[in-house]
Each structure stands twice: as C-alpha cells, then as structure tokens.
Amino acid sequence: MDAASDEDWPVERLAGVSGVSETHFAHSFKEAFGVPPHRYLLTRRIERAKALLRDTDLAIVDVAFQTGWSSLGTFGRVFRDITGEPPTELRARERAAAQNLAQVPHCFVSAAHRPNLKIAVSEKRRRASADQNGSIDHQSGDPE
Numbered sequence: 001m002d003a004a005s006d007e008d009w010p011v012e013r014l015a016g017v018s019g020v021s022e023t024h025f026a027h028s029f030k031e032a033f034g035v036p037p038h039r040y041l042l043t044r045r046i047e048r049a050k051a052l053l054r055d056t057d058l059a060i061v062d063v064a065f066q067t068g069w070s071s072l073g074t075f076g077r078v079f080r081d082i083t084g085e086p087p088t089e090l091r092a093r094e095r096a097a098a099q100n101l102a103q104v105p106h107c108f109v110s111a112a113h114r115p116n117l118k119i120a121v122s123e124k125r126r127r128a129s130a131d132q133n134g135s136i137d138h139q140s141g142d143p144e
Helices: 011-018 022-033 037-055 060-066 072-083 087-101 106-112 121-133
Strands: none
Touching: 011 022, 022 037, 037 060, 037 072, 037 087, 060 072, 060 087, 072 087
16 A cells, blocks of 8 residues: 555455455554554655655645545545645645755655545544534534
8 A cells, every 4th residue: 555555555455465254454554554554655655745745846645636635625635634735725735845854764654644544534524613603512522
C-alpha cells in the first residue's frame, strides 16, 4: 500500500496478497498499525498529497489524481477534514514555512506532519457538527 497508495486497496485485495481471510487481515492490520487499512491508506494519500503540494507546482487536480482520488471534490473535502485546511492554503503555508525547515532532516518533518486518523473522518464531522449545535449527551458528557 505504501509503494502504490494511489491504487485501490480493498480489504479483499490486501487479504488475497497476504494469503489470509479478509476478517483475519483486517483484524491483524488494525492490531499492528492501530487503524483499519482504509484509514492507513488515507494517511498515505494525504501525506503524498501534502508533499506534492509543498514540493511541486502541480495543479491541485493533478495532485488529487496522482494520489489516488477520482474526484477533485472528494479530495478537497477529505483533505480539509483531515488537515484542517484546503489544499491551496496548505500549499501556501507549507511553502512559507519551508525556508525555516531546510535544516531539519526530511524524515522528521514527514513524521511531524503525518495526519492523525485514529478516528474516522465521519466521526470528526459528527463531533464538529455537535460542537456547532451545542448538542451534548448529558449522561456521558459526550456530544450526541
């Protein structure tokens, strides 16, 4: 998945490559990496997109397609949900900050900018919506 994060990697394909059942693969993958395979793939795609935005002059649509997205709209929405800013803003900010990071090894910079996908994007949206609406579950203290 790391070497070809732009490809589709359904659990069926991953399990087939691994020679185990889909259920066993999904469980083992989450146990090993802390996130399900799909979230791991999203992490890799967003990391690659951030690098392309920072290091190239490719159009946003080209970045989206080169990192495995089939829709610019979906890429932009998921990118913003995960990083907190649209691709164009991230590009401008990263390029401005690049001058300060020139002395830091690239592996440290990449690790520091890795997106955190411990919870699903849909869960983040639900929580953000609950926060905006002020909706709180009074029994648990959690947003509904």
